[in-house]
């Protein structure tokens with residue numbers, strides 16, 4: 001029967017994730033942003049919990065945990081510090097692609113080194129081309145450490161590159177804790193390739209859900225913070241939350257986050273035939289909700305929101321940055337439209 | 343007669359602003375953002391700008407404000423030039439020397455003697471000067487009537503106690519127009535404006551806030567601790583407040599500055615549009631018949647349309663001001679509309695550029711951070727809607 005409550009397993013993972021986010025990520029959020037990396041002991045602590053590969057097959061260290069549990073966890077991590085998620089996870093949005101490629105050892109290597117994590121590139125806009133098994137082109141921005149390997153999801157298939165990739169550090173609008181890189185390919189050979197369209201769909205869907213879950217988490221953080229602030233801050237004789245102009249805005253923010261989360265859960269549950277469409281919906285909705293919430297959370301705090309003394313300005317930047325990943329809202333909407341046309 | 347043309351004089355002024363913007367404002371704004379520090383007050387650019395008369399008051403400005411004959415054009419010139427300045431860099435534009443937001447209250451409320459005295463440094467070509475306007479307090483922003491900075495008469499002076507926050511250019515200001523109250527229970531009727539000069543004892547704890555954007559100018563917080571201000575620095579003199587509410591003076595100056603801030607938002611939106619269009623051209627995003635590229639074209643078209651609509655709202659509000667007709671509704675409409683579309687335009691520009699749009703070495707990334715403040719300063723979008731709703735709908739004044 002229809003039931004939209006989490007089960008005991010997901011609930012437990014959610015609670016553990018929430019505690020980790022509250023205790024380890026939030027307090028260090030600004031410090032990690034400034035350094036452009038996540039403290040090694042925080043990464044180790046997260047990986048020791050077994051979180052990074054818990055939804056993968058057993059041979060990859062998986063624990064038979066559902067994808068739903070993973071997105072539930074990632075929402076909490078996004079709530080704590082979305083930028084940190086990429087470093088914590090190791091393979092992150094590229095995990096499913098590594099599974100499809102059968103790169104078990106690489107996955108293990110990534111998890112062994114707290115300073116190393118995968119760069120996952122999703123490009124359906126033709127910036128990277130494949131010619132005779134070699135990659136060509138330049139990808140402007142990916143949240144990843146410059147020393148990690150690169151997995152590339154293209155219309156042609158999944159490609160893993162370990163050598164011959166030029167990676168240079170860039171600064172991003174948000175997600176400071178992850179660090180960011182520009183990645184260039186110049187006749188780069190692929191160390192592994194998978195051209196199975198179904199595997200590609202699964203991998204892209206995983207990347208989209210990864211980003212969507214983080215977006216829901218940041219948007220929830222910003223909404224909660226703005227709601228609390230608005231109930232305390234007084235203007236014109238009452239809490240600003242009790243002025244209808246702001247009350248309606250805040251309720252729209254809260255609703256947008258909840259709607260996006262439900263679509264995310266729906267997609268995490270999708271049968272394979274529906275995965276492409278539902279994962280595209282999940283990312284499109286999460287991006288739209290978060291892009292609505294981010295600037296408005298700043299707005300609710302007024303001038304105080306524009307200052308770095310409060311976290312909402314960071315969340316607004318993190319959201320803007322996240323919403324461009326895994327193809328972003330644009331690509332998700334296009335894919336969803338293509339599904340309609342089939 | 344309806345006209346969408348600029349006259350020759352304004353065209354020339356625009357050309358000067360363009361040169362200034364291209365050569366200085368844009369690069370200085372970017373540099374400040376990278377460093378995370380405002381453009382220093384002793385930057386040689388300010389000196390050069392001042393020598394060229396930028397921000398400096400001359401007889402010509404007075405003439406534009408109160409022409410002896412012919413029509414007044416200052417407000418329309420203001421919005422057109424404001425848009426152009428912000429197009430190049432909003433932060434660097436606010437950092438330019440001049441009396442800034444302090445000018446309107448002095449012009450409107452000041453006695454002839456005060457106008458002469460406080461504007462004098464701004465006519466002196468020897469070195470650049472800044473003015474500031476301090477209304478906002480940590481506990482009172484939108485609810486202007488709730489300011490708590492207290493003013494008490496003590497002999498031939500006023501003593502101010504309180505705190506102000508987010509005040510643009512206050513650290514380097516020659517003087518700050520500080521709003522205080524003689525009676526917190528009296529609401530707006532208790533408000534008084536004082537010109538607090540640099541170095542006045544009790545003007546303390548000046549510190550620059552760390553902002554998400556608009557880094558090129560300083561937003562400062564400070565304390566007024568037993569700060570003694572000579573009686574002759576009460577703006578308008580005591581008589582002024584007997585005949586009219588001081589609050590009205592502040593609100594009138596908003597009617598002049600709101601269209602200007604809205605126009606600056608339009609400038610930011612246009613900068614985002616241009617950057618996105620240039621990127622799209624360079625990467626052939628418009629010339630290939632793919633659905634992906636169709637989306638890019640639609641985004642650009644939407645941006646262009648909203649920019650034009652917002653600009654016209656600014657021009658209308660300014661035209662009314664020049665005609666010395668009430669423009670409260672029109673000013674607030676412009677101020678509610680333009681920052682929102684500018685925020686949208688900056689976001690669309692990021693999306694046109696996809697992942698490249700969130701890189702700090704692309705100007706649109708900075709625009710996305712800068713633009714948010716436009717919906718907050720000079721009355722938030724919510725407050726503008728209240729102003730409009732009061733006039734159009736009889737919405738109750740308590741908000």
Ligand SMILES: Cc1cc2nc3c(=O)[nH]c(=O)nc-3n(C[C@H](O)[C@H](O)[C@H](O)COP(=O)(O)OP(=O)(O)OC[C@H]3O[C@@H](n4cnc5c(N)ncnc54)[C@H](O)[C@@H]3O)c2cc1C
Pocket residue numbers: 233235236240243244245246299300301302303304306443475476477478480481482483484485507508509510556561715718719720721722723724725728741
């Ligand atoms: C970059 C920058 C520069 C600035 N420069 C200056 C300056 O030079 N001088 C100066 O005096 N000030 C300056 N300010 C301050 C600015 O004017 C205030 O921040 C602004 O008026 C909002 O006040 P607040 O920040 O206290 O927000 P609040 O008044 O606390 O508002 C918080 C939120 O509540 C909403 N709200 C409040 N009342 C209502 C209501 N009745 N109905 C619905 N919603 C409501 C607001 O819209 C906002 O979203 C600056 C601010 C910034 C960010």
